[in-house]
Amino acid sequence: MKQLFTKKASLWFRGLAILMVIASHYAEWWEWFTKSEGHTELWRQAISSLGPYGVAIFFLFSGYGLVCSAGNGPMTFAFIRKRVLASYLPYLIVVGIIEAISDGFVSLHDFGDYLSGHDYWFMVILFLFYIVFIAVWAIPANKHIHAVLFTLFTLGISIYYYRDGSHSFWFISNPAFAVGVLLALYEPFFKKWLKRTRSPMLVLLTAGMAVSIYYALFSAAPSLWTPEKTINTELAAVFVFTLLVVYLASDLRYFDPLLPFLGKYSLYLYLTHQFIFMRVINTLDCSFALRFVAAAVITLAVSLPFGMLITFLADRLNGLCMKKKVNT
Numbered sequence: 001m002k003q004l005f006t007k008k009a010s011l012w013f014r015g016l017a018i019l020m021v022i023a024s025h026y027a028e029w030w031e032w033f034t035k036s037e038g039h040t041e042l043w044r045q046a047i048s049s050l051g052p053y054g055v056a057i058f059f060l061f062s063g064y065g066l067v068c069s070a071g072n073g074p075m076t077f078a079f080i081r082k083r084v085l086a087s088y089l090p091y092l093i094v095v096g097i098i099e100a101i102s103d104g105f106v107s108l109h110d111f112g113d114y115l116s117g118h119d120y121w122f123m124v125i126l127f128l129f130y131i132v133f134i135a136v137w138a139i140p141a142n143k144h145i146h147a148v149l150f151t152l153f154t155l156g157i158s159i160y161y162y163r164d165g166s167h168s169f170w171f172i173s174n175p176a177f178a179v180g181v182l183l184a185l186y187e188p189f190f191k192k193w194l195k196r197t198r199s200p201m202l203v204l205l206t207a208g209m210a211v212s213i214y215y216a217l218f219s220a221a222p223s224l225w226t227p228e229k230t231i232n233t234e235l236a237a238v239f240v241f242t243l244l245v246v247y248l249a250s251d252l253r254y255f256d257p258l259l260p261f262l263g264k265y266s267l268y269l270y271l272t273h274q275f276i277f278m279r280v281i282n283t284l285d286c287s288f289a290l291r292f293v294a295a296a297v298i299t300l301a302v303s304l305p306f307g308m309l310i311t312f313l314a315d316r317l318n319g320l321c322m323k324k325k326v327n328t
Contacts, residue, residue: 003068003187004064004183004184004187004190004191004194004250005061005064005249005250006252008255008260009249009250009252009255010061010064010065010249010263011259011260011261011263011264012249012252012255012256012259012260012263013057013061013245013249013259013263014057014058014061014262014263014264014266015258015259015260015261015262015263015264015266016054016057016259016263017054017055017057017058017263017266018054018262018263018266018269018270019054019259019262020050020051020053020054020057021050021051021054021055021270022269022270022273022296022299023047023050024047024048024049024050024051024054025051025273025274025277026047026277026292026295026296027044027045027047027048027050028048029277030044030288030292031044033281033288034288042217045216045217046213046216046217049216051169052168052169052172052173052234052238053173053238053241055122055169055173055176056173056176056238056241056242056245057176057242057245058122058126058266059126059129059173059174059176059177059180060176060177060179060180060242060245060246061180061249062126062129062177062180063129063176063177063178063179063180063181063183063184064180064181064183064184065180065184066083066130066133066180066181066184067180067181067184067185068184069082070133070137072143074137074138074140075134075137075138078321078322079134080134081318081321082318083130083134085314085315085317085318086314087126087127087130087267088127089310089314090267090268090271090307090310090311090314091117091120091123091267091271092114092115093310094268094271094272094306094310095114095117095119095120095271096114098271098272098275099114102275120271121169121170122270123271125157125170125174128157129154129177132150132153133150133181136149136150136153143185143186146185147181147182147185147186150178150181151178151181151182154174154175154177154178155178157171157174158171158174158175159171162231168231168234172231172234172235172238173238175235175238175239175242176238176239176242179242179243179246183246191250194246194247194250194251198247198251201243201247202244202247202248205240205243205244205247206244208237208240208244209237209240209241209244212233212236212237212240212241215233216237261304262304264307264311265303265304265307265308265311267307268303268304268306268307268310269299269300269303269304269307271303272299272302272303272306273295273299273303276295276298276299276302276303277292277295277299280294280295280298281295
């Protein structure tokens with residue numbers, strides 16, 4: 001059966017997502033160095049708010065991809081090994097190099113933070129989702145039980161971070177992961193549903209995003225909202241955006257060559273962009289605008305080849321493990 005999301009569609013949106021995340025960080029950091037006013041400040045605020053939407057894209061396709069990879073059978077060591085080689089090992093290598101260069105390993109506590117992804121909130125949430133997915137799918141139950149358990153975990157971890165007083169980016173994108181899981185579990189049903197409702201839902205969801213953008217940028221009302229209402233509004237906006245991506249990605253047929261390439265190595269861009277940015281900003285002696293551009297170019301020039309190398313080695317290692325298992 002043809003999958004709801006093609007591999008290329010997933011990579012294309014991941015490429016878009018990493019650009020959204022990095023752009024949001026750059027827009028936020030811009031305020032550290034110079035003040036902007038008028039339309040420039042409006043654009044800066046708009047771009048700086050893109051992060052949770054980019055993360056929602058990553059979570060959506062990660063949840064969908066995990067179910068597709070796991071299949072209908074029981075959890076296997078091969079599945080776990082593949083996840084470790086694709087995500088955790090690259091994290092350990094890249095962040096280990098960054099920490100070593102930055103003299104970050106000064107105590108056992110620092111090493112523990114490194115192993116847990118403590119300084120990279122996105123990695124913490126991603127690792128939690130991976131671990132719980134493996135645990136849930138290890139239970140010999142039908143897909144309905146798996147769906148309920150994983151959805152409950154997503155709800156529970158999001159409520160925990162909310163009540164703990166964590167920043168909203170720790171939880172407002174989390175529902176997208178459960179959406180991806182549910183789409184894959186009940187793919188035949190959702191394929192028919194998306195096809196039937198595509199046109200009206202695209203109009204409705206686009207209108208919903210337009211309203212969200214208006215209130216975020218042009219209305220004074222949000223400044224009067226309670227923190228709870230603000231959080232609920234952010235959750236609704238990210239969820240609407242997630243559904244919009246579902247409808248668009250399930251019918252996407254044309255792809256430029258750049259975004260899928262960036263999507264394939266998006267993890268490396270995410271892990272390195274802040275470190276490279278700070279080094280460039282503190283090293284170069286030119287205008288801040290030029291430093292920002294230089295940081296972006298150097299991030300691409302360093303991260304992409306490095307990502308290609310690690311991916312190649314991880315694939316070879318996974319292949320050797322599979323070959324060894326067959327021979328034994």
